[in-house]
Amino acid sequence: MCLGIPGRVVEIRDDAGLPMGKVDFGGVRKDACLAYIPEVQLGDYVIIHVGFAISRVDEDEALKTLEIIASMGDLMNAELATMGPGMDAPAVVSDDGPPFDGVLDVPLTRASGSPA
Amino acid sequence: MKYLDEYRDPVLALKLVAEIHRITTRPWTLMEVCGGQTHTIVKQGIDEALPQGVRMIHGPGCPVCVTPLEQVDKALAIAARPDVIFTSYGDMLRVPGSTTDLLALKARGADVRIVYSPLDALKIAHANPDRQVVFFAVGFETTAPANAMAVAEAARRGIDNFSVLVSHVLVPPAMVALLESPANQVQSFLAAGHVCAVMGWTEYEPIAAKYRVPIVVTGFEPLDLLEGILMAIRQLEEGRHEVENQYARAVRREGVPLAQKQILEVFEVGDRKWRGVGEIPDSGYRLRPKYARFDAETRFSVGDIHTAEHPACIAGAILTGEKTPLDCTAYGTLCSPQKPLGAPMVSSEGTCAAFFSAGRGIGSLRTLAPATPFVQVAPLIPAAGPADAGR
Numbered sequence: 001m002c003l004g005i006p007g008r009v010v011e012i013r014d015d016a017g018l019p020m021g022k023v024d025f026g027g028v029r030k031d032a033c034l035a036y037i038p039e040v041q042l043g044d045y046v047i048i049h050v051g052f053a054i055s056r057v058d059e060d061e062a063l064k065t066l067e068i069i070a071s072m073g074d075l076m077n078a079e080l081a082t083m084g085p086g087m088d089a090p091a092v093v094s095d096d097g098p099p100f101d102g103v104l105d106v107p108l109t110r111a112s113g114s115p116a
Numbered sequence: 117m118k119y120l121d122e123y124r125d126p127v128l129a130l131k132l133v134a135e136i137h138r139i140t141t142r143p144w145t146l147m148e149v150c151g152g153q154t155h156t157i158v159k160q161g162i163d164e165a166l167p168q169g170v171r172m173i174h175g176p177g178c179p180v181c182v183t184p185l186e187q188v189d190k191a192l193a194i195a196a197r198p199d200v201i202f203t204s205y206g207d208m209l210r211v212p213g214s215t216t217d218l219l220a221l222k223a224r225g226a227d228v229r230i231v232y233s234p235l236d237a238l239k240i241a242h243a244n245p246d247r248q249v250v251f252f253a254v255g256f257e258t259t260a261p262a263n264a265m266a267v268a269e270a271a272r273r274g275i276d277n278f279s280v281l282v283s284h285v286l287v288p289p290a291m292v293a294l295l296e297s298p299a300n301q302v303q304s305f306l307a308a309g310h311v312c313a314v315m316g317w318t319e320y321e322p323i324a325a326k327y328r329v330p331i332v333v334t335g336f337e338p339l340d341l342l343e344g345i346l347m348a349i350r351q352l353e354e355g356r357h358e359v360e361n362q363y364a365r366a367v368r369r370e371g372v373p374l375a376q377k378q379i380l381e382v383f384e385v386g387d388r389k390w391r392g393v394g395e396i397p398d399s400g401y402r403l404r405p406k407y408a409r410f411d412a413e414t415r416f417s418v419g420d421i422h423t424a425e426h427p428a429c430i431a432g433a434i435l436t437g438e439k440t441p442l443d444c445t446a447y448g449t450l451c452s453p454q455k456p457l458g459a460p461m462v463s464s465e466g467t468c469a470a471f472f473s474a475g476r477g478i479g480s481l482r483t484l485a486p487a488t489p490f491v492q493v494a495p496l497i498p499a500a501g502p503a504d505a506g507r
Contacts, residue, residue, distance in 0.1 A: 006119040026117035051233025055313040062365035
């Protein structure tokens with residue numbers, strides 16, 4: 001019962017003095033009370049819990065979270081690069097190339113190679 | 117669905133798991149407060165993908181589980197009356213009282229109805245003016261704005277055959293009670309995202325400072341939980357103890373002011389009993405005197421009933437994280453979601469039910485039966501080698 005799920009507001013109306021609306025959850029539409037989020041606009045995403053909008057989803061923040069996570073492998077590679085070659089790495093063959101970043105690259109490349 | 121699917125991406129989850137493994141140098145014990153988070157963590161095997169020594173204790177944040185036996189027995193006493201339509205969130209129907217549960221009562225002819233929203237209960241009251249309609253108002257801060265609105269609307273629209281049986285609990289006092297306990301092992305909390313969506317996180321700042329525990333407001337999807345765990349471990353490793361917000365897309369520091377205003381219009385803070393934990397001072401809401409006429413306890417004069425839990429049930433120790441379901445002799449034998457002894461086996465957010473549905477410790481010895489983790493841990497293991505070597 002305690003779960004809240006994000007849905008898109010597709011209708012806003014006044015129901016005997018109470019701001020109500022319809023919210024679309026991937027095709028399923030449900031009535032919800034919008035009284036607590038008066039700034040909500042048609043098309044906004046809100047989190048619905050027991051029939052009440054309890055938060056408006058901030059699109060910029062949503063994207064930022066995903067970007068931070070997606071960039072994590074790159075940060076790791078960058079940091080590893082600053083460490084120089086790992087102990088298992090083959091001897092450095094050239095002075096001017098980027099430092100070899102070790103065995104760790106194998107699983108990470110696989111991870112970052114897929115669409116993020 | 118938007119804002120759900122992208123937070124379940126296994127490739128991104130793998131990156132987070134790798135980063136957690138990379139930064140962790142010591143064993144840490146974290147607690148996720150909310151039962152919805154427990155459900156995801158156990159179902160996805162997130163706890164089993166963490167570095168060795170990093171332990172997730174599953175917290176008391178399941179409203180169904182902590183509703184005290186007395187309140188369930190009061191609900192049963194009220195629901196058994198012929199003039200009453202008893203309405204409740206679906207999860208409460210199978211919570212065992214001392215002799216029966218609401219579902220069994222319904223099967224014996226009581227008018228017990230499941231509602232999704234408390235406004236639906238109000239609708240039933242409006243449509244049945246000759247019956248008494250009672251709503252079982254349980255929940256944490258997340259649910260309080262909805263339950264408060266139902267009472268306020270009943271008052272505004274003069275729906276006098278509506279009343280509520282209140283059993284509202286609050287997260288911060290429970291966290292303090294855990295931290296004050298001599299048995300406490302929790303070093304950092306993942307705070308419940310939707311509780312904080314409503315209330316904001318200012319209440320948590322003094323707790324983090326006083327007890328020197330990092331608190332990370334965290335969402336409910338696998339990536340949210342992994343990022344929350346990462347942020348908590350990063351604070352622990354760096355010796356910081358701040359309140360951070362992982363769930364920024366839904367939670368603002370000040371919360372939702374209109375919802376808080378409505379809660380405090382209808383409810384006031386009071387002592388509450390937690391099932392399996394006992395009474396915690398100032399840990400819940402009760403109706404303000406102004407709305408006392410909507411209190412089902414006085415309307416139906418249900419006396420205080422004291423009853424003992426099943427002797428085999430260790431729900432209290434599980435709720436505080438001292439034990440896991442695998443320590444319970446009744447788990448999977450005497451007690452299952454089909455025939456629960458204690459509340460944590462009832463709700464899908466309860467720790468016992470989450471363990472049971474993931475098949476942990478079922479049908480074999482009482483060892484952690486590996487649930488299918490959604491991330492493959494194996495490729496990460498070589499990651500530790502070069503990182504250590506480079507140090």
